[in-house]
Amino acid sequence: MQATIMYGAGDVRVENVPDARLIEPTDALVVVTRAAICGSDLWPYKKMGPSETGNRMGHEFIGIVEAVGADVRKIKVGDLVAAPFAWSDGTCIYCQEGLQTSCLHGGFWGGTKLDGGQGEAVRVPQADGTLVPLQVGKDNALMPSLLTLTDVMATGHHAALAAKVGPGKSVAVVGGGAVGLCGVIAAKRLGAEQIILLDRHADRINLAKEFGATDIVSERGEEAVTRVRELTKGLGVQSVLECVGYEESTLTALSIARPGGAVGRVGVPQSEVMPAVIPTFFNNVTISGGPAPARAYIEELLPDVLEGRIEPGRVFDRVIRLDQVPDGYRAMNDRKAIKAMIEF
Ligand SMILES: [Zn+2]
Numbered sequence: 001m002q003a004t005i006m007y008g009a010g011d012v013r014v015e016n017v018p019d020a021r022l023i024e025p026t027d028a029l030v031v032v033t034r035a036a037i038c039g040s041d042l043w044p045y046k047k048m049g050p051s052e053t054g055n056r057m058g059h060e061f062i063g064i065v066e067a068v069g070a071d072v073r074k075i076k077v078g079d080l081v082a083a084p085f086a087w088s089d090g091t092c093i094y095c096q097e098g099l100q101t102s103c104l105h106g107g108f109w110g111g112t113k114l115d116g117g118q119g120e121a122v123r124v125p126q127a128d129g130t131l132v133p134l135q136v137g138k139d140n141a142l143m144p145s146l147l148t149l150t151d152v153m154a155t156g157h158h159a160a161l162a163a164k165v166g167p168g169k170s171v172a173v174v175g176g177g178a179v180g181l182c183g184v185i186a187a188k189r190l191g192a193e194q195i196i197l198l199d200r201h202a203d204r205i206n207l208a209k210e211f212g213a214t215d216i217v218s219e220r221g222e223e224a225v226t227r228v229r230e231l232t233k234g235l236g237v238q239s240v241l242e243c244v245g246y247e248e249s250t251l252t253a254l255s256i257a258r259p260g261g262a263v264g265r266v267g268v269p270q271s272e273v274m275p276a277v278i279p280t281f282f283n284n285v286t287i288s289g290g291p292a293p294a295r296a297y298i299e300e301l302l303p304d305v306l307e308g309r310i311e312p313g314r315v316f317d318r319v320i321r322l323d324q325v326p327d328g329y330r331a332m333n334d335r336k337a338i339k340a341m342i343e344f
Helices: 039-047 143-148 152-162 178-189 202-211 221-231 247-255 277-282 294-306 322-333
Strands: 002-008 011-016 028-036 061-068 080-083 121-124 170-174 194-198 215-217 237-242 257-265 286-289 318-320 340-343
Touching (some): 011 322, 028 080, 170 178, 178 194, 194 202, 194 221, 202 215, 237 247, 318 322, 322 340
Parallel strands (some): 170 237, 194 215, 237 257, 318 340
Antiparallel strands (some): 002 011, 028 061, 028 121, 028 340, 061 080
8 A cells, every 4th residue: 555654854755565454352443534744843844853664644634444353343444534643542540530631541642663644544542542533434525634533633622622712712823734723713703802823924814714713923032922912902812723733932921821821832842842821920921732632522522513504624725635744844834735534
């Protein structure tokens, strides 16, 4: 079968690899029908050192179950399933608490030992805990939005929950990539009154406005902080969604939270150090967030997608085939595409 392998910064190839197959009795074999390239895939694309073996890529996918192991009970051959970006048993103490990204018997796709979603098929460990059957056809028009539930929409929702977004609140979203745009959707969905997007790219800004952003701040650094204060009677916002991960964007996020506010961090941190520890201490700012337990959120968000109340699939502005995946990475890295969807 064909799958995507990253061998180093800027070096993504689609190559022949051994066919995915069942190994454990709790596995399912899923033939991928849709997958995506994630903003977080761009971190290794920018930084990864050269590797002889490379890393299998892709953690957002939907597909059809082709086979299941002897211990799989809930998932059936022929099911169309969504796979969240972490796999999990669904039974351990963290899964029961809805924190499947910390599953004691779980993990993340790709790397050197597991299949990735940017390939023709995937061995899915802990299939019963991991996979969510979708009651639609594989070419349903909602497929792009359903695909976002495997990561970016769930991650935007997680950021909003961590930032304590609620009815009538003032919210800022730092970074208008796919996750930030889904953060705008999530903030609106949870009843935010004011949603300020901090970004400077026209394509993202236009989409954010359609998703419910009320104000745009295109300045950066101290100027951005000043601008947000101007938009909030000098106070800052109650909820901040940090959807980038750089130290500078984190500093901005922490600096625009008003006293008593909360910051939900979902951008993968690119720095070891948390800035602004002293002002956020004196301002009683809650700092929360981390990798979203997408598995916990899919069932909650699914009806809103199926009934058309939210359209997160609009973040996909490029559709490619598997052999075009290297172009998809390049386009996203060059900011020529917000997010690429792979059709098989
Ligand atoms: Zn678990």
